[in-house]
Amino acid sequence: MNSYIALNKESFSEGDRSIVPIRMEDRYLIMKWRNEQIFHLRQSKPLTNNDQDHYFNTTVAKLFGKEQPDQLLFSYLENGKCIGYGGLVHMNWTDKNAEISFITDTAIQNEAYAFHMCTFLTLITKVAFEEISFHKLFTYAFDVRPYIYPILEQSGFKREAVLKEHCLFNGEFKDVIIHTKYNTDNNL
16 A cells, blocks of 8 residues: 555554545546546546546656645545545645545445545544644535535534635636644634
8 A cells, every 4th residue: 555654653543434545446436436526627528548647647746745735636445346436636735725526436426425425524624633743624616516414414514605606617616624633713
């Protein structure tokens, strides 16, 4: 298993679910989910196996050896099986903040999605606040999946900003909703 030198601990668990440093073996599942869910991602075209191999062999491979990588990516596992992935992205080590990214298997929906997103948020918050002592986490979401906002708020994130008509989505301008959570919040 790969390990990040930026972290003292490699696995974070909550019951039968855990996050571990992103695994090469999960790359094609992740690509499949990203392609199926491209509508809400900052991804301009479907990925190919070559695209994914290149990304993992160049960008991802270099993350493990950096003391302050610009992202920490994790495979999200249930009973050892990858059912999602995500992490801390756009990391700012100077200001101690990062954006959270998270995607599950496209087949996971409704209550199961809410459960897994809450679990992932609990785990990634431990990484950010307990392991690397970051000050702030945030999400940056195109306003095309309003069902995720109550999940974020249930997990202690607060709506901090709305960027009006900030992205062009299927020929229509959409808002971007930003939710934040601080290390000083009482509901960690």
